[in-house]
Amino acid sequence: MTSQLWLRKHFLHLLAISLLAAPMLVLQDVAAAEALSSKDQGYLKDITRLEILQTEASEMAVLKSGNEQVRDFAREMIKTQSQLGEAIRQLANQKRADLPKEPSLWQKAKFRSLSSKEGSEFDLGYAKTIGVKSQENIVKLLGKIAERTEDPDIKTFALQHLSSATNSLETGKALLAVIKATESD
Numbered sequence: 001m002t003s004q005l006w007l008r009k010h011f012l013h014l015l016a017i018s019l020l021a022a023p024m025l026v027l028q029d030v031a032a033a034e035a036l037s038s039k040d041q042g043y044l045k046d047i048t049r050l051e052i053l054q055t056e057a058s059e060m061a062v063l064k065s066g067n068e069q070v071r072d073f074a075r076e077m078i079k080t081q082s083q084l085g086e087a088i089r090q091l092a093n094q095k096r097a098d099l100p101k102e103p104s105l106w107q108k109a110k111f112r113s114l115s116s117k118e119g120s121e122f123d124l125g126y127a128k129t130i131g132v133k134s135q136e137n138i139v140k141l142l143g144k145i146a147e148r149t150e151d152p153d154i155k156t157f158a159l160q161h162l163s164s165a166t167n168s169l170e171t172g173k174a175l176l177a178v179i180k181a182t183e184s185d
Helices: 002-034 037-062 068-095 105-115 120-147 151-185
Strands: none
Touching: 002 037, 037 068, 037 105, 037 151, 068 120, 068 151, 105 120, 120 151
16 A cells, blocks of 8 residues: 555656646747747748759759750759758758748749750750859858858858859859850850
8 A cells, every 4th residue: 555655646746747847848849949030041941942943953954954964963963952952951850940842933933934945945044044043042042141140050051051052053154154165166
């Protein structure tokens, strides 16, 4: 009888402690989610939309382009953007931020315009739109994030990916130059 009484007493103590601790854990989760400013959430959403656009357009380029240099660049973009996307998703999970599942309406329109092109017109459009313009946007956005974010983890993320984004931009510019030179021959 004494052991049952002891067990019941300790069970009630554990129950009381868990009932007191549970709201604190929930509040801690809410505080972590609220700690990310709307500006920082916007940065994560913007970079995610660009990453999705570049990945989808590059997948299309691998299938659609007849130019081996374009296909090689597109494969490298898929690899780079997949790594960026994975890092964004991990950071968003850590920060409890929701990310978009698709590009913006404007980016979708750019994608549709690109997808309607064929042959060398497609290659030139892909190099201009994805290899240079979109990549410039990513480099600018990562630089802006690194300068203006309020969150140290997001700043670290931006700084870690800025050099590879800059390298991809330089490669995209070189590809565009080659395509333009080939076109004028």
